[in-house]
Amino acid sequence: MSEMITADLVDLDLSADTKEAAARALAERMVAQGRVTDLDGFLADVAAREAQMPTGLDGGIGIPHCRSAYVTEPSLAFGRSAEGIDFGAPDGPADLIFLIAAPAGADDAHLTILSSLARQLMNAEFTSALRSVGDAESAAALIRGDEAPVAVTSEDSVATSAAASADAATDSTAPAPHGDGDTPFRIVAVTSCPTGIAHTYMAAESLENAGREAGVDLVVETQGSAGFTRLDPAVIAAADAVIFAHDVPVRDKDRFAGKPTVDVGVKAGINRPAELISEVRGKAERGEVTGGATPTPVERGGEEGEGYGSMLRKWLMSGVSYMVPFVAAGGLLIALGFAIGGYEIKSAPSVMQHFVWTQTDSWAALMFQIGAVAFGFLVPVLAGYIAYGMADRPGLVPGFVGGMIASTINAGFLGGLAAGLIAGGVVLAIQKVKIPKAVRGIMPVVVIPLISTAIVGFLMFVVIGKPIASAQKGMTDWLNGLSGSNAILLGALLGLMMCFDLGGPVNKVAYTFATAGIAVSNPSESAMKIMAAVMAAGMVPPLAMALATTVRGRLFTETERENGKAAWVLGASFISEGAIPFAAADPLRVIPSSMVGGAITGALSMSFGATLRAPHGGIFVVPLIGNPFLYLIAIAVGMCVTAALVVVLKGMRKPVAGGTAPGAPEDIAAPAADTKQPVAA
Numbered sequence: 257m258s259e260m261i262t263a264d265l266v267d268l269d270l271s272a273d274t275k276e277a278a279a280r281a282l283a284e285r286m287v288a289q290g291r292v293t294d295l296d297g298f299l300a301d302v303a304a305r306e307a308q309m310p311t312g313l314d315g316g317i318g319i320p321h322c323r324s325a326y327v328t329e330p331s332l333a334f335g336r337s338a339e340g341i342d343f344g345a346p347d348g349p350a351d352l353i354f355l356i357a358a359p360a361g362a363d364d365a366h367l368t369i370l371s372s373l374a375r376q377l378m379n380a381e382f383t384s385a386l387r388s389v390g391d392a393e394s395a396a397a398l399i400r401g402d403e404a405p406v407a408v409t410s411e412d413s414v415a416t417s418a419a420a421s422a423d424a425a426t427d428s429t430a431p432a433p434h435g436d437g438d439t440p441f442r443i444v445a446v447t448s449c450p451t452g453i454a455h456t457y458m459a460a461e462s463l464e465n466a467g468r469e470a471g472v473d474l475v476v477e478t479q480g481s482a483g484f485t486r487l488d489p490a491v492i493a494a495a496d497a498v499i500f501a502h503d504v505p506v507r508d509k510d511r512f513a514g515k516p517t518v519d520v521g522v523k524a525g526i527n528r529p530a531e532l533i534s535e536v537r538g539k540a541e542r543g544e545v546t547g548g549a550t551p552t553p554v555e556r557g558g559e560e561g562e563g564y565g566s567m568l569r570k571w572l573m574s575g576v577s578y579m580v581p582f583v584a585a586g587g588l589l590i591a592l593g594f595a596i597g598g599y600e601i602k603s604a605p606s607v608m609q610h611f612v613w614t615q616t617d618s619w620a621a622l623m624f625q626i627g628a629v630a631f632g633f634l635v636p637v638l639a640g641y642i643a644y645g646m647a648d649r650p651g652l653v654p655g656f657v658g659g660m661i662a663s664t665i666n667a668g669f670l671g672g673l674a675a676g677l678i679a680g681g682v683v684l685a686i687q688k689v690k691i692p693k694a695v696r697g698i699m700p701v702v703v704i705p706l707i708s709t710a711i712v713g714f715l716m717f718v719v720i721g722k723p724i725a726s727a728q729k730g731m732t733d734w735l736n737g738l739s740g741s742n743a744i745l746l747g748a749l750l751g752l753m754m755c756f757d758l759g760g761p762v763n764k765v766a767y768t769f770a771t772a773g774i775a776v777s778n779p780s781e782s783a784m785k786i787m788a789a790v791m792a793a794g795m796v797p798p799l800a801m802a803l804a805t806t807v808r809g810r811l812f813t814e815t816e817r818e819n820g821k822a823a824w825v826l827g828a829s830f831i832s833e834g835a836i837p838f839a840a841a842d843p844l845r846v847i848p849s850s851m852v853g854g855a856i857t858g859a860l861s862m863s864f865g866a867t868l869r870a871p872h873g874g875i876f877v878v879p880l881i882g883n884p885f886l887y888l889i890a891i892a893v894g895m896c897v898t899a900a901l902v903v904v905l906k907g908m909r910k911p912v913a914g915g916t917a918p919g920a921p922e923d924i925a926a927p928a929a930d931t932k933q934p935v936a937a
């Protein structure tokens with residue numbers, strides 16, 4: 257097994273001026289050493305990871321990293337920049353850049369080495385030595401640990417701390433909850449990030465260092481790529497408070513229920529650990545605890561200080577994102593049933609009573625009935641996971657029950673939204689009530705589900721259910737009455753929404769609006785027209801970018817041209833995120849162009865009277881589309897318009913030598929490094 261970094265992977269005079277150029281320069285060294293097999297494919301994986309969250313850290317450090325199928329062995333390349341490169345860190349550019357590459361199936365031993373490096377980056381002596389080292393061989397040796405003493409590895413400190421905590425936890429004279437007397441305040445923490453290589457362990461190291469400085473007994477469970485070892489239950493039981501610093505859901509989160517908790521993104525654990533420790537101690541002193549695991553930035557959608565409007569949007573997105581697979585699976589099964597057995601298949605008897613293996617109608621009825629059952633979960637799942645996004649697992653029961661009530665009383669999509677928000681709000685209100693410590697353990701599994709379900713059920717059945725059902729019926733009647741110019745304008749509006757953020761919240765609103773209309777046993781023609789317009793518009797951006805990279809490849813980078821090839825398939829399959837790499841690199845040209853093309857396609861689809869019973873599938877469900885030829889023309893027109901606009905707008909700037917274009921226009925600022933990427937539909 258070769259060393260993870262050698263002198264050939266070190267550049268002490270990195271001249272790149274952007275993070276993309278820096279990653280490319282370091283990746284080229286990996287390619288030259290046979291550690292990366294496809295430069296552009298690997299860089300696309302690095303860019304995708306960067307899009308999830310900026311990799312710049314306070315202290316002048318940039319750590320672009322990813323798992324990739326193009327990596328042959330875990331590798332590390334190091335670059336030192338005299339001018340500094342912006343990786344999105346709050347305190348400015350990075351002068352120390354580490355490109356970390358892990359194979360898609362990296363073994364635990366290699367990942368442990370990478371995680372140890374991530375921890376060392378929190379060591380001031382280590383980073384200072386890297387800034388002053390004079391040659392590549394010494395730098396590589398320093399990073400490997402062959403030269404220059406570094407701080408004691410935090411793996412040892414974790415083990416020591418965990419052992420001490422476990423011993424104290426089993427001692428019959430356990431201390432009071434808030435570190436009374438000579439007993440230190442005890443905190444357990446969990447850190448994790450999407451890749452599980454760098455930020456996970458850097459946050460752990462930062463929290464542990466801050467804990468030692470504050471005189472706090474702090475033990476961290478790192479849920480990284482190399483797997484994770486669960487903290488001893490005795491350590492958790494003895495803890496006075498919990499810190500979650502993560503960007504992916506915490507695994508087995510209920511272990512930490514009933515304790516004061518601070519829940520933030522992983523970079524907060526790296527950048528402000530002392531503040532988090534102080535905050536959670538304050539919560540413990542005030543007796544602020546949660547009945548269950550607190551909602552996370554991933555599920556809840558934000559950190560403290562985020563506006564209510566933003567949190568509301570992300571709560572709704574949580575419900576929609578969990579609902580979409582039910583819509584897709586159920587809708588496609590129903591569509592297949594119609595394709596095989598005709599539209600009269602919906603009147604077939606239950607396959608439990610009549611199923612003949614050799615008859616196509618029986619198979620058509622089976623697919624239709626399975627799809628209908630899946631569709632029946634649409635509103636309950638929407639409501640349940642809105643509540644889950646607000647209040648985590650305690651919100652599931654009242655959310656699902658409220659959603660099922662909404663479905664039962666024909667309150668539909670609007671009822672599901674209301675039920676989910678009410679359920680989450682009720683649970684959050686209950687969690688704020690101070691309760692004796694003795695009953696905290698049963699709160700998330702007994703008390704909260706019981707009380708919240710009763711309240712939500714009462715409100716849905718007796719108070720707000722009937723008005724919402726009436727509003728839902730009124731909206732349905734209005735849609736059924738749309739015709740002529742009104743229908744065309746609605747198609748244009750839906751097209752604009754589908755292409756505005758390419759799978760983000762606005763896109764999801766339009767898509768959910770359309771799928772809710774066909775999620776009934778007998779959808780109206782207007783609802784099927786809306787579904788057709790929405791899918792057609794959603795296919796336009798990736799198809800248009802694929803066309804643009806084909807006809808004017810010199811206006812795009814080599815990576816974008818490769819992405820353009822994949823965009824043909826993604827667009828044809830109604831996967832709008834195929835256009836996200838282009839929109840992220842050049843948003844002020846790509847997004848408006850996509851919106852124009854999407855609006856034209858939506859309007860044409862409505863004017864042609866195209867209908868669609870399936871909520872997904874792209875060109876693969878063309879046999880289920882009413883007026884399919886005109887429908888495809890509508891898509892082609894929008895695709896050509898968007899591609900033409902992108903080509904014209906990009907052509908207004910001077911291409912760089914070699915037939916490639918910069919990732920962002922010279923006259924338009926690139927998106928900020930910490931801009932959140934749209935969520936794919």
